[in-house]
Amino acid sequence: MKRLPWILILTALLLASGAAFAFEPIVFEDPAGDDKGPGTYKYPTAAAYKSGSFDLKKVEIKESGDNVEFKVTFKARIEDPWDSKSWSPPGQGFSLQFVQIYIDTDRKEGSGHKDALPGINIRFPEQSRWEKVVLLSPQPVSRLKMELKMKAKAFAKSAVVPKKVRVKGKSLIVTVPKSE
Helix, strand or coil, X not given: CCCECCEEEEXXXXXXXXXXXXXXXXXXXXXXXXXXXXXXXXXXXXXXXXXXXXXXXXXXXXXXXXXXXEEEEECCCCCCCCCHHHCCCCCCCCCCCCEEEEEECCCCCCCCECECCCCCCCECCHHHCECEEEEECCCCHHHHHXXXXXXXXXXXXXXXXXXXXXXXXXXXXXXXXXXX
Protein backbone atom coordinates (compact mmCIF):
# COMPACT_ATOMS: atom_id res chain seq x y z
CA MET A 1 0.00 0.00 0.00
CA LYS A 2 1.37 3.42 -0.95
CA ARG A 3 0.89 6.18 1.65
CA LEU A 4 0.78 9.77 0.50
CA PRO A 5 1.76 12.39 3.10
CA TRP A 6 -0.91 14.93 2.15
CA ILE A 7 -3.80 12.47 2.09
CA LEU A 8 -4.51 10.11 4.92
CA ILE A 9 -6.17 6.85 4.11
CA LEU A 10 -7.99 5.05 6.85
CA THR A 11 -9.68 1.72 6.61
CA ALA A 12 -12.29 0.64 9.08
CA LEU A 13 -14.08 -2.67 9.08
CA LEU A 14 -17.58 -2.48 10.48
CA LEU A 15 -19.92 -5.40 10.81
CA ALA A 16 -23.10 -4.49 9.01
CA SER A 17 -26.48 -5.98 8.41
CA GLY A 18 -28.22 -3.94 5.74
CA ALA A 19 -28.49 -0.25 6.61
CA ALA A 20 -29.02 -0.84 10.34
CA PHE A 21 -26.20 -2.09 12.53
CA ALA A 22 -24.89 -1.74 16.05
CA PHE A 23 -21.34 -1.88 17.33
CA GLU A 24 -19.15 -1.07 20.28
CA PRO A 25 -16.94 2.02 19.95
CA ILE A 26 -13.86 1.33 17.82
CA VAL A 27 -10.50 3.00 18.47
CA PHE A 28 -7.49 2.75 16.16
CA GLU A 29 -4.21 4.02 17.66
CA ASP A 30 -1.37 5.00 15.33
CA PRO A 31 2.29 5.30 16.34
CA ALA A 32 3.78 8.78 16.49
CA GLY A 33 6.31 9.95 13.94
CA ASP A 34 5.20 7.86 10.96
CA ASP A 35 3.95 10.78 8.89
CA LYS A 36 6.86 10.49 6.46
CA GLY A 37 5.61 7.20 4.98
CA PRO A 38 8.50 4.80 4.37
CA GLY A 39 10.90 7.57 5.43
CA THR A 40 11.31 9.25 2.07
CA TYR A 41 8.21 11.44 1.96
CA LYS A 42 8.72 15.08 2.84
CA TYR A 43 6.29 17.74 3.93
CA PRO A 44 5.77 20.57 1.43
CA THR A 45 8.06 23.50 2.22
CA ALA A 46 5.37 26.17 2.70
CA ALA A 47 5.20 27.36 6.31
CA ALA A 48 1.55 26.21 6.53
CA TYR A 49 2.71 22.58 6.61
CA LYS A 50 3.89 22.13 10.18
CA SER A 51 5.46 19.00 11.59
CA GLY A 52 2.73 16.67 12.84
CA SER A 53 0.00 18.10 10.59
CA PHE A 54 -0.31 14.68 8.92
CA ASP A 55 0.82 12.49 11.81
CA LEU A 56 -2.32 10.49 12.55
CA LYS A 57 -2.61 9.61 16.24
CA LYS A 58 -6.05 8.07 16.69
CA VAL A 59 -9.32 7.28 14.94
CA GLU A 60 -12.44 6.80 17.05
CA ILE A 61 -15.70 5.49 15.63
CA LYS A 62 -18.80 5.36 17.78
CA GLU A 63 -22.50 4.88 17.40
CA SER A 64 -24.78 7.70 18.47
CA GLY A 65 -28.43 6.75 17.99
CA ASP A 66 -29.15 6.71 14.26
CA ASN A 67 -25.73 8.21 13.51
CA VAL A 68 -22.08 7.23 13.48
CA GLU A 69 -19.41 9.66 14.69
CA PHE A 70 -15.88 9.57 13.29
CA LYS A 71 -13.17 11.45 15.19
CA VAL A 72 -9.71 11.63 13.60
CA THR A 73 -6.92 13.04 15.77
CA PHE A 74 -3.50 14.27 14.60
CA LYS A 75 -0.29 15.14 16.46
CA ALA A 76 -0.55 18.85 15.56
CA ARG A 77 -3.43 21.24 16.08
CA ILE A 78 -5.81 21.48 13.08
CA GLU A 79 -5.30 24.85 11.40
CA ASP A 80 -6.82 26.84 8.57
CA PRO A 81 -3.87 28.72 7.00
CA TRP A 82 -5.79 29.38 3.78
CA ASP A 83 -8.89 30.74 5.58
CA SER A 84 -11.36 28.23 4.11
CA LYS A 85 -14.31 30.01 5.73
CA SER A 86 -13.70 32.95 3.36
CA TRP A 87 -13.98 30.74 0.26
CA SER A 88 -17.07 31.03 -1.90
CA PRO A 89 -18.89 28.92 -0.90
CA PRO A 90 -17.25 28.66 2.53
CA GLY A 91 -15.02 25.72 3.39
CA GLN A 92 -15.04 23.61 6.54
CA GLY A 93 -12.66 25.59 8.78
CA PHE A 94 -9.44 23.70 8.04
CA SER A 95 -7.17 23.68 4.98
CA LEU A 96 -4.54 20.95 5.04
CA GLN A 97 -5.91 17.50 5.78
CA PHE A 98 -8.26 15.45 3.59
CA VAL A 99 -9.18 12.21 5.32
CA GLN A 100 -10.81 9.31 3.51
CA ILE A 101 -12.25 6.52 5.66
CA TYR A 102 -12.85 3.38 3.59
CA ILE A 103 -15.40 0.98 5.08
CA ASP A 104 -15.92 -2.68 4.25
CA THR A 105 -19.56 -3.04 5.31
CA ASP A 106 -20.22 -6.64 4.22
CA ARG A 107 -16.83 -8.28 4.96
CA LYS A 108 -17.24 -10.51 1.90
CA GLU A 109 -14.06 -11.35 0.03
CA GLY A 110 -14.12 -9.89 -3.49
CA SER A 111 -17.18 -7.73 -2.78
CA GLY A 112 -16.97 -3.96 -3.14
CA HIS A 113 -14.52 -1.58 -4.77
CA LYS A 114 -10.94 -2.74 -5.16
CA ASP A 115 -9.46 0.68 -5.94
CA ALA A 116 -9.45 3.81 -3.80
CA LEU A 117 -10.76 7.08 -5.20
CA PRO A 118 -8.89 8.43 -8.25
CA GLY A 119 -5.50 9.93 -7.53
CA ILE A 120 -4.86 7.89 -4.40
CA ASN A 121 -3.21 4.98 -6.25
CA ILE A 122 -4.18 2.30 -3.76
CA ARG A 123 -5.68 -1.10 -4.47
CA PHE A 124 -7.34 -2.96 -1.59
CA PRO A 125 -6.81 -6.72 -1.11
CA GLU A 126 -9.69 -9.05 -2.02
CA GLN A 127 -10.66 -9.58 1.64
CA SER A 128 -10.81 -5.82 2.36
CA ARG A 129 -12.66 -4.26 -0.55
CA TRP A 130 -14.85 -1.36 0.46
CA GLU A 131 -18.47 -0.36 -0.03
CA LYS A 132 -18.46 3.14 1.53
CA VAL A 133 -15.96 5.96 1.90
CA VAL A 134 -16.52 8.84 4.34
CA LEU A 135 -14.81 12.05 3.18
CA LEU A 136 -13.53 14.62 5.69
CA SER A 137 -12.58 17.39 3.29
CA PRO A 138 -11.83 21.08 3.80
CA GLN A 139 -13.77 21.80 0.59
CA PRO A 140 -17.37 23.02 0.65
CA VAL A 141 -19.90 20.18 0.32
CA SER A 142 -21.12 21.44 -3.08
CA ARG A 143 -17.59 21.46 -4.54
CA LEU A 144 -16.77 18.02 -3.17
CA LYS A 145 -19.96 16.55 -4.67
CA MET A 146 -19.21 18.23 -8.01
CA GLU A 147 -15.67 16.81 -8.05
CA LEU A 148 -16.97 13.34 -7.24
CA LYS A 149 -19.32 13.53 -10.23
CA MET A 150 -16.56 14.84 -12.52
CA LYS A 151 -13.56 12.79 -11.37
CA ALA A 152 -14.99 9.74 -9.58
CA LYS A 153 -18.40 9.09 -11.09
CA ALA A 154 -18.12 5.31 -10.58
CA PHE A 155 -17.64 5.91 -6.84
CA ALA A 156 -20.08 8.80 -6.27
CA LYS A 157 -22.88 6.62 -4.85
CA SER A 158 -20.43 4.98 -2.46
CA ALA A 159 -19.11 8.28 -1.09
CA VAL A 160 -20.52 9.79 2.08
CA VAL A 161 -20.07 13.57 2.12
CA PRO A 162 -20.88 14.91 5.59
CA LYS A 163 -22.70 18.24 5.73
CA LYS A 164 -20.21 19.57 8.27
CA VAL A 165 -16.74 18.65 9.50
CA ARG A 166 -16.08 20.02 12.99
CA VAL A 167 -12.63 21.04 14.11
CA LYS A 168 -11.77 20.59 17.77
CA GLY A 169 -8.12 21.18 18.69
CA LYS A 170 -6.17 18.36 17.02
CA SER A 171 -9.26 16.50 15.81
CA LEU A 172 -11.61 16.45 12.84
CA ILE A 173 -15.09 15.16 13.74
CA VAL A 174 -18.04 14.20 11.55
CA THR A 175 -21.39 12.61 12.28
CA VAL A 176 -23.17 10.77 9.49
CA PRO A 177 -26.46 8.88 9.40
CA LYS A 178 -26.04 5.10 9.73
CA SER A 179 -28.28 4.76 6.70
CA GLU A 180 -25.50 6.30 4.57
